[in-house]
Amino acid sequence: MATSLKSLSEYSTNNLPDISQKKFGIVVSEWNDQITDALFSGALETLLSHGAQKSNIYRKDVPGSFELTLGAQWLAEQEAIDAVICLGCVIQGETRHFDFICDAVAHGITNVGLKFNKPVIFGVLTPDTMQQALDRAGGKHGNKGDEAAITAIKMLGF
Template structure:
């Protein structure tokens, strides 16, 4: 393995990183909680407040376009996608979940930029509430870990 022993703890030093967050407003109570947990964890990992850019978009389908706009700026070491899609009675859930997920992945691969995808896809509001804090914090850890990993592989 490169630069690490098997089972070694991930490098989570965000002190030199610039992180962009794109948050969907739809299901705002959940996405605000995701964002709060994410920001708190980024700060705990050493990311400076002034090195965090946070933008809001209407919903999960708009997240990839905003991620692309941030990636175009070439200022960020990693990006984070935050949103919440709750299953309804129509096929719309599958469309939004699939397309937003594919868009996030496409931007990450096209720009060779880590993007932590914390767009929740749940059956109901209760499941979203149960996941909002941990998934927000987890997205911060993923972004920092992947930015550090890619730096070490460069």
């Protein structure tokens, strides 16, 4: 559903699993760090508010969204990590670079989850403008980091 119709920070808390002993890896793109730091804050707050232990949450930064896939793989291959959350922001520019990066990242994150048989969550914004990114990183449309974290929690209960 379009985020203009629903807040990214609104979600059902029905049947959430106990995550007090679960370990989460969060891979964060340094590119557009104003946005990605806000996404991380949202994800961290959501995990903690639902019972995750701060000592079981590991943040790893990568240079850009393209590198999220390899960062996710490095975390996912660690047996102790139960779920990986990928946070990034690719803003549409004047060239097709946006299309190539978004496609590669989406496929790469999907493949990591399938390869390691654990939740690897796509928390990457793909807005047309910086304002749209801000609106989805704690602004008027909520925080994609919240949505990514609750998705990881729900997938652990599958």
